[in-house]
Amino acid sequence: MATFNLNINGKTQSVDIDPATPILWVLRDHLDLVGTKYGCGIAQCGACTIIMDGNAVRSCSIPVSAAEGTKITTIEGLSEKVDHPVQKAWMEHDVPQCGYCQAGQIMSAVALLENNPNPTDEDIDNAMNGNICRCGTYVRIKKAIKTAANS
Amino acid sequence: MNPTSEKLNRRSFLKVSALAGGGLFLSVGWLAGCKPDSKEDLLGMPEEWIRINGFIRIGDNGLITIMSPNPEGGQNVKTGMPMIVAEELDADWPKVLVEQAPLDTDNFTRQFIGGSQAIRMGWNVLRNAGATARQLLVNAAAQTWNVPASEITTKMGMIYHQGSGKKAHYGEMASLAATLPLPENVQLKEQKAYTIIGTSRKNVDAKNIVTGKPLFGIDYKKEGMLIAMIIHPPAHGMRLKSFDDSKARNLPGIREIFPIKSHEDGYERTFFDTTSFTDLVAIVGNSTWEVLNAKKAVSVEWENFGTYQEKRDWNGRKEMRTIPGGLESEPEQLAKMNDVASKAKTVRKDGNPEMAFRNASKVIERTYNGPFLAHNCMEPMNFFAHINGNQVHCAGPLQKPELTEQALSTRLGIPIENIEIEMTRLGGGYGRRSYAHWLIEAAVISQKVNAPIKLMYSREDDMTGGIYRPMYQATYRAALDKDNNLIGFHVNAGGLVEPPIYPDRFPAGAVENYWVEEWTVSSNITVGSFRAPRSNFIAAAEQSFLDEIAEEIGKDPIDFRLELLKRAKENPVGENNDYDPERYAGVLELVKAKSKWGQNQAGISRGVSAYFCHNSYAAQVLDLRIENGQVKVEKVTQALDCGLLINPDAAKNLCEGAVVDAIGTAMFGELKFNQGVPDKNNFDRYRMIRMGEAPKAIDTYFVESQVDPTGLGEPGYPSVFAALANALYQANGKRLYQQPFAPQLT
Ligand code: FES
Numbered sequence: 045m046a047t048f049n050l051n052i053n054g055k056t057q058s059v060d061i062d063p064a065t066p067i068l069w070v071l072r073d074h075l076d077l078v079g080t081k082y083g084c085g086i087a088q089c090g091a092c093t094i095i096m097d098g099n100a101v102r103s104c105s106i107p108v109s110a111a112e113g114t115k116i117t118t119i120e121g122l123s124e125k126v127d128h129p130v131q132k133a134w135m136e137h138d139v140p141q142c143g144y145c146q147a148g149q150i151m152s153a154v155a156l157l158e159n160n161p162n163p164t165d166e167d168i169d170n171a172m173n174g175n176i177c178r179c180g181t182y183v184r185i186k187k188a189i190k191t192a193a194n195s
Numbered sequence: 196m197n198p199t200s201e202k203l204n205r206r207s208f209l210k211v212s213a214l215a216g217g218g219l220f221l222s223v224g225w226l227a228g229c230k231p232d233s234k235e236d237l238l239g240m241p242e243e244w245i246r247i248n249g250f251i252r253i254g255d256n257g258l259i260t261i262m263s264p265n266p267e268g269g270q271n272v273k274t275g276m277p278m279i280v281a282e283e284l285d286a287d288w289p290k291v292l293v294e295q296a297p298l299d300t301d302n303f304t305r306q307f308i309g310g311s312q313a314i315r316m317g318w319n320v321l322r323n324a325g326a327t328a329r330q331l332l333v334n335a336a337a338q339t340w341n342v343p344a345s346e347i348t349t350k351m352g353m354i355y356h357q358g359s360g361k362k363a364h365y366g367e368m369a370s371l372a373a374t375l376p377l378p379e380n381v382q383l384k385e386q387k388a389y390t391i392i393g394t395s396r397k398n399v400d401a402k403n404i405v406t407g408k409p410l411f412g413i414d415y416k417k418e419g420m421l422i423a424m425i426i427h428p429p430a431h432g433m434r435l436k437s438f439d440d441s442k443a444r445n446l447p448g449i450r451e452i453f454p455i456k457s458h459e460d461g462y463e464r465t466f467f468d469t470t471s472f473t474d475l476v477a478i479v480g481n482s483t484w485e486v487l488n489a490k491k492a493v494s495v496e497w498e499n500f501g502t503y504q505e506k507r508d509w510n511g512r513k514e515m516r517t518i519p520g521g522l523e524s525e526p527e528q529l530a531k532m533n534d535v536a537s538k539a540k541t542v543r544k545d546g547n548p549e550m551a552f553r554n555a556s557k558v559i560e561r562t563y564n565g566p567f568l569a570h571n572c573m574e575p576m577n578f579f580a581h582i583n584g585n586q587v588h589c590a591g592p593l594q595k596p597e598l599t600e601q602a603l604s605t606r607l608g609i610p611i612e613n614i615e616i617e618m619t620r621l622g623g624g625y626g627r628r629s630y631a632h633w634l635i636e637a638a639v640i641s642q643k644v645n646a647p648i649k650l651m652y653s654r655e656d657d658m659t660g661g662i663y664r665p666m667y668q669a670t671y672r673a674a675l676d677k678d679n680n681l682i683g684f685h686v687n688a689g690g691l692v693e694p695p696i697y698p699d700r701f702p703a704g705a706v707e708n709y710w711v712e713e714w715t716v717s718s719n720i721t722v723g724s725f726r727a728p729r730s731n732f733i734a735a736a737e738q739s740f741l742d743e744i745a746e747e748i749g750k751d752p753i754d755f756r757l758e759l760l761k762r763a764k765e766n767p768v769g770e771n772n773d774y775d776p777e778r779y780a781g782v783l784e785l786v787k788a789k790s791k792w793g794q795n796q797a798g799i800s801r802g803v804s805a806y807f808c809h810n811s812y813a814a815q816v817l818d819l820r821i822e823n824g825q826v827k828v829e830k831v832t833q834a835l836d837c838g839l840l841i842n843p844d845a846a847k848n849l850c851e852g853a854v855v856d857a858i859g860t861a862m863f864g865e866l867k868f869n870q871g872v873p874d875k876n877n878f879d880r881y882r883m884i885r886m887g888e889a890p891k892a893i894d895t896y897f898v899e900s901q902v903d904p905t906g907l908g909e910p911g912y913p914s915v916f917a918a919l920a921n922a923l924y925q926a927n928g929k930r931l932y933q934q935p936f937a938p939q940l941t
């Protein structure tokens with residue numbers, strides 16, 4: 045056990061926990077931030093995607109010990125009023141089906157647009173390739189990313 | 196009397212149940228965090244909610260809550276079903292809040308999803324619930340204003356009497372309405388008067404999804420809740436022998452480790468009581484990570500089991516099933532299938548197919564295979580359970596709560612009245628969540644530790660836990676005469692553990708001499724419904740075969756199908772053909788026009804396919820190119836006929852998803868067994884379709900129809916497989932007889 049001070053969604057939170065615990069479970073079990081999802085635990089599905097220091101990362105595969113001193117954004121921290129351009133675009137295109145993968149998809153899309161405001165189709169394919177959607181909403185995700193990029 | 200009114204009568208519908216302001220939310224605290232709060236902000240919450248019937252509560256300020264009776268797993272029934280109620284209620288949609296109903300068999304019927312039946316079966320019930328409530332509000336206004344009810348009109352949540360100029364919103368009449376006797380007959384709207392049905396409305400949960408609200412079972416939390424996980428055997432054909440938890444039990448955060456039995460020996464299983472492994476090791480602790488670690492530290496000894504008998508009750512049909520012992524591997528499974536195929540039983544025969552094949556100038560014979568498939572819902576199986584003495588509270592994602600409740604009651608020995616099941620959103624279902632053994636497991640674990648627990652499956656537990664799409668095989672034969680007329684058609688199909696065939700489906704009725712045989716191989720590998728059961732394989736086989744026949748006789752594949760359908764319409768062969776040839780032809784004609792079939796584009800290969808299942812019709816034209824050895828699906832054009840559309844854009848979304856899901860499954864989906872062990876347990880090896888492999892565009896069209904709505908979750912799915920196979924053949928000249936396709940393309 046060790047204490048970690050984490051900067052999550054602009055707030056510092058402290059947890060006393062096994063240093064090997066993946067950030068995913070810290071968020072879900074200890075900090076009540078359950079928007080970040082578990083899908084595979086091995087960095088293959090993207091359901092657990094968060095933004096760490098500006099990059100989309102898989103929180104299931106990063107131990108909490110590596111999170112101290114970084115800035116983490118989760119789906120809950122994207123906006124106060126549900127007005128982040130990516131969230132708005134997602135609603136405009138009514139992207140979700142079951143919705144389970146969508147927090148991860150949105151976080152990957154946000155990180156993509158932060159680093160590359162005008163992505164090509166290929167950029168989008170590459171950035172989003174780590175996020176699986178069994179419901180098959182990819183076509184709408186791509187449209188929503190383009191809408192968000194243009195706003 | 197319609198079923199709704201009957202039900203509501205029995206539940207002393209006349210009694211007013213007025214909840215104090217906010218009371219509603221206190222009573223369903225879990226959902227409170229999931230309310231679409233913009234509407235609340237807009238209107239403010241009412242002081243009082245008045246319950247009009249099981250579906251409808253009206254606030255004194257005119258805000259309306261409509262309960263969505265069925266679980267939501269991505270088909271968008273949580274928007275579509277309330278839209279139907281709101282239409283007949285004449286509600287103002289922006290002032291409607293939607294709430295997920297709990298399992299409540301007194302107030303609702305058929306609270307399950309599966310077989311694309313939610314909207315189809317709910318259609319009359321939902322309309323009547325809305326129309327009855329509307330009539331009560333009208334009657335209340337008539338009484339209050341002392342005018343004839345026949346002179347009163349309603350519109351968007353308002354009640355008007357033109358003669359006197361009086362008007363009121365629904366909230367003002369709700370208290371009185373709730374005390375009035377139920378109207379004898381209610382008038383349902385004419386379709387042309389619809390203002391909500393047939394218009395695109397956004398997903399009522401969209402905002403909660405994009406903000407990461409706790410909507411799913413896996414997000415469920417309760418004070419004092421512990422986390423539980425299970426260990427199941429590594430192979431089908433094995434069971435628990437013993438375990439040693441000495442290295443796990445003292446790990447931090449671990450409470451208890453113990454064996455459980457999800458069903459007692461000799462239990463008579465009902466339809467959806469399939470479980471792969473009844474004897475499990477349960478690990479209970481404080482947090483997921485701690486339990487995951489302890490799980491790895493338990494050492495378990497397994498043993499092979501022998502052949503045994505399993506009692507089944509298939510909706511009243513009793514069966515004693517023999518479950519063979521042994522550790523199965525794919526080569527033996529295939530050998531067994533081929534052996535049993537030669538002893539198939541005839542399930543339909545028209546004309547004299549044997550003679551047709553004897554007299555044929557040419558016979559085409561092809562065999563198609565489909566592997567086991569894992570459902571891979573993105574949300575792994577999970578459930579919350581709290582057994583407190585004789586009281587049961589469960590919450591989580593499941594498709595058939597109504598059916599699971601009975602099994603749970605039997606297992607726990609607690610009467611159904613004491614069981615409360617809350618339905619959370621499903622992170623995918625596709626059939627997998629019809630088999631709620633994990634709910635029983637959760638309940639048994641909670642009972643043992645005497646605490647609220649959430650059972651979580653790891654992805655590995657989920658993928659290797661059984662209940663797969665069966666392994667299938669179908670051999671098709673076509674007899675052609677010297678003028679290339681199709682004079683005989685024969686299919687011999689079966690599977691492990693069920694056959695894929697629907698004998699009365701197209702091309703039944705279109706061929707003079709027609710013959711269907713089926714067979715089954717038993718196995719200890721458990722199978723179950725998977726998006727468009729049976730059709731998900733047989734459509735691929737049949738529609739690929741028809742493509743090959745069309746080519747052989749030199750006909751355009753769409754024209755060839757249309758000719759067969761014409762025959763089935765004008766002069767059908769045999770009885771009980773279960774499809775409407777005209778509607779079937781309708782989707783083909785539409786997709787032909789919309790895809791500009793016949794106009795070829797350089798470098799693009801096209802394939803077509805069509806299918807009927809779950810009461811709806813679908814056809815696709817798929818365009819692809821092969822670029823540096825990679826398959827690029829440029830565009831899929833599809834046409835569907837599912838009767839009247841409720842929520843067009845949501846319907847489109849669902850059908851786009853079906854295309855993507857089907858392409859992924861056809862290309863990559865596969866689970867093989869070696870000594871009873873599935874060869875994949877996570878997404879590193881089980882390949883799912885990803886963004887770059889999805890079609891660049893999907894154009895979806897619906898046949899305009901006034902027919903009562905039919906299903907849509909499944910019908911768009913099966914035909915896609917063959918559209919892809921047929922397009923791939925055009926691209927590289929290689930017919931595909933085996934799923935998945937991707938390994939054969941390199
Ligand atoms: S849960 Fe982290 S990538 Fe799947």
Ligand code: FES
Pocket residue numbers: 140141142143144145146176177178179180181269573622623
């Ligand atoms: S919306 Fe269901 S998995 Fe993506």
